[in-house]
Amino acid sequence: MSGNKAIPGGGTPEGTVQDDVHRYVTGIAYLRRYYQELNPASIAYTALQCGYQAPRLDRPFRYLDLGCGHGYSPTLFASLFPQGQFMGVDFNPVHITSAENLRRAAGITNASFSAASFQDLATEEDGPIADCDFIVMHGIMSWVSETVRREIGAVIRRRLKPGGIVYASYNCQPGWAGKMPIRALMVDAYAVTTGTVEERVGKVRAFLRQMADTGALYFESNPAIEQQLQAIETLDASYIVHEYLNEYWRVFYHKEIATFMANHGAGFIGSGTAADNVPLLAVPEKPRALMAAMPNALLREGVRDMALNRQFRRDIYACDLAPLNINDLIAAHRATRYSLARRRADCPMVVPRSFGDVALHEGIFNPLLDRLAAGATTFDDLVGVPPLNDWAAADQIQALQVLVGAEYVRPVVDGAGVDADSDSVRRFNQVALAAARAEGQTEVALAAPSLSGALRVTLTDTANLPVDLPGADF
Numbered sequence: 298m299s300g301n302k303a304i305p306g307g308g309t310p311e312g313t314v315q316d317d318v319h320r321y322v323t324g325i326a327y328l329r330r331y332y333q334e335l336n337p338a339s340i341a342y343t344a345l346q347c348g349y350q351a352p353r354l355d356r357p358f359r360y361l362d363l364g365c366g367h368g369y370s371p372t373l374f375a376s377l378f379p380q381g382q383f384m385g386v387d388f389n390p391v392h393i394t395s396a397e398n399l400r401r402a403a404g405i406t407n408a409s410f411s412a413a414s415f416q417d418l419a420t421e422e423d424g425p426i427a428d429c430d431f432i433v434m435h436g437i438m439s440w441v442s443e444t445v446r447r448e449i450g451a452v453i454r455r456r457l458k459p460g461g462i463v464y465a466s467y468n469c470q471p472g473w474a475g476k477m478p479i480r481a482l483m484v485d486a487y488a489v490t491t492g493t494v495e496e497r498v499g500k501v502r503a504f505l506r507q508m509a510d511t512g513a514l515y516f517e518s519n520p521a522i523e524q525q526l527q528a529i530e531t532l533d534a535s536y537i538v539h540e541y542l543n544e545y546w547r548v549f550y551h552k553e554i555a556t557f558m559a560n561h562g563a564g565f566i567g568s569g570t571a572a573d574n575v576p577l578l579a580v581p582e583k584p585r586a587l588m589a590a591m592p593n594a595l596l597r598e599g600v601r602d603m604a605l606n607r608q609f610r611r612d613i614y615a616c617d618l619a620p621l622n623i624n625d626l627i628a629a630h631r632a633t634r635y636s637l638a639r640r641r642a643d644c645p646m647v648v649p650r651s652f653g654d655v656a657l658h659e660g661i662f663n664p665l666l667d668r669l670a671a672g673a674t675t676f677d678d679l680v681g682v683p684p685l686n687d688w689a690a691a692d693q694i695q696a697l698q699v700l701v702g703a704e705y706v707r708p709v710v711d712g713a714g715v716d717a718d719s720d721s722v723r724r725f726n727q728v729a730l731a732a733a734r735a736e737g738q739t740e741v742a743l744a745a746p747s748l749s750g751a752l753r754v755t756l757t758d759t760a761n762l763p764v765d766l767p768g769a770d771f
């Protein structure tokens with residue numbers, strides 16, 4: 298990275314130390330968060346929902362997190378998947394130091410973090426990062442320049458193995474259509490404020506409210522903006538700066554990112570969020586029927602985004618991967634293990650979705666949940682009770698997908714994961730819990746071996762947790 302240019306007009310938060318094309322806010326660190334969709338077990342399951350076998354997790358695999366921030370998610374995964382090699386790259390040294398501190402304190406040896414830019418990765422001849430099975434990027438594509446996106450494309454082309462999967466999230470249309478003017482106004486307002494980043498964000502918030510209170514017609518014509526204003530008023534300043542005030546900020550149509558990925562060797566296969574791949578939970582009935590009638594994925598996704606007025610997508614893409622044939626697909630689902638991720642009492646028969654509540658059929662799902670609560674984990678055990686025992690495999694698979702989409706149940710493909718008494722999980726949970734307490738957080742995501750993932754715990758409500766969290770001494 299070269300240069301240390303000030304931003305013309307001083308509009309972007311101070312501490313933005315990159316050159317013209319790489320300019321990205323570094324003056325205020327991003328939030329340290331856990332993202333379930335980045336879990337290789339979640340990626341493998343969503344790939345399976347879409348008909349594809351991801352790289353196996355029960356044997357060595359390599360996982361790269363581009364723009365890993367504080368590296369919380371990859372460090373947690375490293376504790377759970379000893380057979381995986383997890384690598385995080387981010388050009389903000391504050392983020393990498395934080396990631397390294399967590400990794401070291403937890404004694405994790407199968408994760409590494411480098412303070413490097415995507416450009417470094419794209420151009421490095423034989424760096425340590427080669428032949429990745431998974432490349433993930435959360436919160437990156439919409440917030441970097443065209444040039445940086447090209448560098449990301451080069452990383453994918455050079456570093457993703459055939460059969461490998463890319464996960465990418467981004468801001469999308471049409472959900473931003475009415476909201477983009479707010480962001481434009483925020484950038485200009487920020488440019489004329491002074492003080493610390495927090496103070497400047499506070500002044501921008503006050504200005505937006507003042508603007509809305511003038512009775513401006515824009516707010517009147519777009520009543521949904523009030524919700525956005527309220528979010529801007531309550532969200533963390535760090536989030537506001539990274540989400541809204543980056544110099545580069547672009548909202549995409551699904552087709553644009555799908556084309557970008559395809560041009561770099563990774564074809565769109567579906568959503569990285571399990572619920573999106575379950576028709577009952579994905580969209581309301583009428584657009585669902587329209588989606589089903591569409592001749593191709595681009596139109597299906599276009600209908601979906603309109604139906605939900607979607608503003609953020611989390612998608613997965615695969616390199617040179619053919620869909621499984623029906624027998625192998627069913628076999629892979631039948632080999633998947635399932636665990637209850639909530640207390641049984643917290644699995645109601647109504648699932649709230651962005652478009653409204655979805656009612657689940659009690660006669661189908663209560664027996665399944667009861668079986669899970671009684672300790673059943675295999676497909677055959679779970680579907681061995683009426684009415685599912687009489688169903689075709691495809692329908693049984695669909696029923697389990699509903700419970701996964703509702704986030705009541707967590708799937709684990711390939712028998713991946715660690716034993717409940719794993720040292721790495723215990724140490725990770727001890728360190729993560731101590732840090733959350735020291736920082737006065739109310740919630741923390743801890744490693745749960747039986748889920749091959751994390752359980753989000755509210756620190757004031759730790760009685761009767763649904764799974765064991767080794768090392769977490771509440």
Ligand SMILES: C[S@@+](CC[C@H](N)C(=O)[O-])C[C@H]1O[C@@H](n2cnc3c(N)ncnc32)[C@H](O)[C@@H]1O
Pocket residue numbers: 319321327328330363364365366367386387388389392413414415416434435436437440441445539
């Ligand atoms: C919005 S944050 C997301 C962090 C993390 N993925 C998460 O979701 O918590 C974007 C991250 O990308 C990093 N980043 C942006 N441009 C980059 C570049 N050209 N090379 C390396 N890292 C970059 C930033 O430093 C920042 O940590």
